[in-house]
Amino acid sequence: MTKSGLDMSDGRRRAVIEGVSPSVDNGRFAAKRILGDRVVVEADCFTDGHDSLACLLLWRREDEETWHESPMTPLGNDRWRGSFTAAALGRYRYTISAWVDHFLSWRHDFARRIEEEDLRIAAQVGAGLIEAAAKRARGKDRKSLNDWAARLRSVTDTAALKSCGLDANLGVLAGLYPDRRLASTHPVEFPLVVDRERARFSAWYEMFPRSASREPGRHGTFRDCEALLPDIAKMGFDVLYFPPIHPIGRVNRKGANNSLAAGPDDVGSPWAIGSTEGGHTALHPELGTLEDFRRLVAGAHAQGLELALDIAFQCAPDHPWVAAHPEWFRWRPDGTVQYAENPPKRYQDIFPFEFESDDWRGLWQELAGVVRFWAGEGVRIFRIDNPHTKPFPFWEWLIAELKRAYPDTIFLAEAFTRSKVMHRLAKLGFTQSYTYFAWRNSKHELIEYFTELTRGEGRDYFRPNAWPNTPDILNEYLQFGGRPAFIVRLVLAATLAASYGIYGPAFELLEATPHTPGSEDYLDSEKYQIRDWNRGAPQSLADVIARLNRARRDNPALQSDASLRFFPVDNDSLLCYAKSNADRENLVVVVVNLDPHHVHSGWVELDLEALGIDAHTTYQMHDLLSGARFLWSGPRNFVRIDPQRAPAHLFALRRKVRTEHNFDYFL
């Protein structure tokens, strides 16, 4: 090392590698991909002067010791691309190696030489390079290379010499044994996390199991939930998510509608976890036994549903940990603990943890143990409650720990907070993230937000999960828009985002009454009381939901977000966008009337070139919600949408593949 900090031993490493993508904070965090994905890596690679470069993509699973190598090819403008297949769940690393390749430079030069004497001298130079490659080769390749070199040294005819030097077989053979002694390797080993498909594509159904009873007034049980599984599966969901199912604290228990004084019959908030019956690894006795829980997990699985649990790291005042580990809480001089707040919300029934506790290591281990416990029970999807109120390093550690043992685990971050905080959580390991979707209702807002989500810097690590409602969020649009508003928000969530969810049965039953005017809380919220739902009520959207989820399963275009693209409509109440799968064979076009009260019409303008559609051929628009089929042609087509009839078109765009003799056939 010289004084300047430069390692002079690197002085002859002439290749430069920069601008690697994907790169999340220069490799501080992992990019995310899905099992089976072709992982495409690009970088700017170049060298001084006019020599030729060779570039390799190096990649390995994190537990492998040696790199695999994939060739990279130049895209022009010094950009190179390589790829590998993510064939296993878990963590990978990748980086790039590049070197000035004297054999390639020589060939490039040799091809341009014309003068006879020049060519002969160059042939001698080439022979030397090939002999050097032969020394690096093994077996018969070594002999072959030496034969090529001998030919270059002996052939006298200029034309023969040239074709010998430029022979494709020689190029392939010598390319197997490059001189990599002076290769540059990018110093960052970029991390990558490979998740299973559900991390990218999932439809969530949230429900309170205590409201699952069919007998009004009786506390619902896991057995009651089991009975509901067929209906939930029929709607086409893949994830069934329960709020916390643990014993509920009795101290400072909340009453109905968040009242501070609970009566003896009040059931309290499931997020006020822990009582004498146990804490985060216990089950609320009224829901059932661990045996019942296991039956439910298995029953859901049999219906194609995966159970997701809520991880809320906080305690009711009577949680066993409060007495057993007082050092995990911040005590005030009067011997009390300040209750939790998430302004403007106050959780008088909840103690937060003191993560600056001297025993923070013990706390971390115990909390990780909670997730490990439920993972041991077969649960692999966790919705994490308010992760932004616990330290970032804690989550990075916990998620890494859990995914090392269970690489198929999915963590959904429920952080409704500032954008940079949400992004940080996604970077440090959360598999999916709740979004601002509930508060993006106008055309402009939706286009801007989903363009940012799919094209912005989070595209490699932030997987959005869109919810039209949650037990905490009944937005104004739903409160006032009636049935069309529910359908609009449902279609938007399910087609803008490959992962979405609803809180039911409030959603499908069009529950729209707020706690107070201007509030986003539900009146008689299930957070504080049991509700009796008439799941078979005629207004239920169960059928629309089923058609929508069916369309999502049938159309790969709807199973990822990167292809999302918005198109102009000359009416601000009409929103149009499309998604396609990787080879653009499957194309879905959505047109939504965002105004739940009025009929709107306008001209949609598709970018046919971007969609890979011949501008001069008719194509068929097959509405997967209504079943209707329309013939469109050219980029501009007219739509008219009556929200009372059907506020959205969900079109599968089918190209004409036959001749005029059988015009009706579209793919």
Add this chain to the structure above:
Amino acid sequence: MTKSGLDMSDGRRRAVIEGVSPSVDNGRFAAKRILGDRVVVEADCFTDGHDSLACLLLWRREDEETWHESPMTPLGNDRWRGSFTAAALGRYRYTISAWVDHFLSWRHDFARRIEEEDLRIAAQVGAGLIEAAAKRARGKDRKSLNDWAARLRSVTDTAALKSCGLDANLGVLAGLYPDRRLASTHPVEFPLVVDRERARFSAWYEMFPRSASREPGRHGTFRDCEALLPDIAKMGFDVLYFPPIHPIGRVNRKGANNSLAAGPDDVGSPWAIGSTEGGHTALHPELGTLEDFRRLVAGAHAQGLELALDIAFQCAPDHPWVAAHPEWFRWRPDGTVQYAENPPKRYQDIFPFEFESDDWRGLWQELAGVVRFWAGEGVRIFRIDNPHTKPFPFWEWLIAELKRAYPDTIFLAEAFTRSKVMHRLAKLGFTQSYTYFAWRNSKHELIEYFTELTRGEGRDYFRPNAWPNTPDILNEYLQFGGRPAFIVRLVLAATLAASYGIYGPAFELLEATPHTPGSEDYLDSEKYQIRDWNRGAPQSLADVIARLNRARRDNPALQSDASLRFFPVDNDSLLCYAKSNADRENLVVVVVNLDPHHVHSGWVELDLEALGIDAHTTYQMHDLLSGARFLWSGPRNFVRIDPQRAPAHLFALRRKVRTEHNFDYFL
């Protein structure tokens, strides 16, 4: 360390720091600033939950061992800003430290408390925090803090308690002694290079000293150059740049107009360096002695001119190094060295170095010695010839070495090549860079290119130097546009870029004949022959140049590039842009007719708000080239430009500062 690689000792460091700016490749390279600049550093800083954060900017000269600290203030949206003054030339480092500040969190919380009992408990908590601060304090601050704590513990009146806890003096005092044990510090110590002002603001005049003679046919000398200094200084330049002044090789010497056969009187290319008379540290005997050279350096200095030398790391075949260090060249089997090429140009009179030589360390040291030699002679500006044909690590090392000894050194990269290569050179240390300016002639091209240069990712490290011509570049626009074209290109170079240069006297004498039609080479180029220039010819632009350089010196707006902003004109031949100094007190607006052949007129539309101009007041436009003054008002004003009279307006925008009683006074 846990298996996941996370250092659990960091688990309680809850503050997050990311998105630091400036940041060049995540701190791999230095951002650049000028002596005396206020260096503004920003970052995204936040923590979990709702606690308050404190952030510090840490900075030091690279040779200092401890950090200086500057407070950072929140800008909103989790962005923080701090700054320090670059008070010395050379290298600095900076990084950011942030922590959850419990005293600040407490005050924030205390301010919102209302209930009496609550407030009392909180006061006890606050007293504890203040006592802890007292333990960190010294001298009488310790006593003061303990007094505050005692007051908080004893006051009983609620209002008095509240005003005690929120007292501004207490806030300041406690803020001096924060608890930084759990502070997070960004792991990257970002480098910064501080250059002298000329690195940002410079006007270059290039000339061949061998053409400086006033007697036709006689080889010019340093003494002849001395005689020209007053005229060059009068034009207002600050840098006088000479092509190589070393002995010129005789082997393979080029003749006039790049011919391969030189006659006995041909002087050869100055870039074919080295002969029996010496190499890179010798002077061409016909130019004069080292004594003459020193006189010239001093004479230039006395006229406010600084001499810049050309560093061309290559050798004529008869350079002494070729015999002394054959290992520094790549020999072919026939005992020759392949001459240099920079396709499509061929330099038959030049050998390139073999930087992959086994003795590359010796080569590097010898080449650095060349620059060191001339630096020892007082030269501090070097124009580096074709740096992109030598290895990047070499330049990074050489520039760092030289700037450690001579931190006032300026290196101009003459790399006309692909963008990423040019950017890399700028990142690794070149102070200024030649640009594509010569090939950006239309309105669209100029707006796009200079927006990229001033707003793009190079803004912190790539300092453009714009040249309308060089000995290698006589562009088509100049070949066909006549005098107006020369003035247009001059005004554009000198006002779009704070650093610019011309190759004279070819430029000011409107030399416009190419070597062959379609070529950008000059006919009878000075690269290969001596030229006799009639410097006093009537067509000379010397006077326009002088006015332009005078305007540059008088107007700080023209001395940096970051403020450049283009404005619409409803005529594609008219280009309008403005620059301002940091406080927008000095404003320059340029309107250029890019069509050298026709009169054009149009409506200019200034963004008055961006310029800080009251939209309802008249302002004066004072043309610094013609001396004319115009009264404008509002954003839209009409211009009509006749290229034959004056193809550009260079307006100083003067705000009205007096009342209607003395309307003529503008600042």
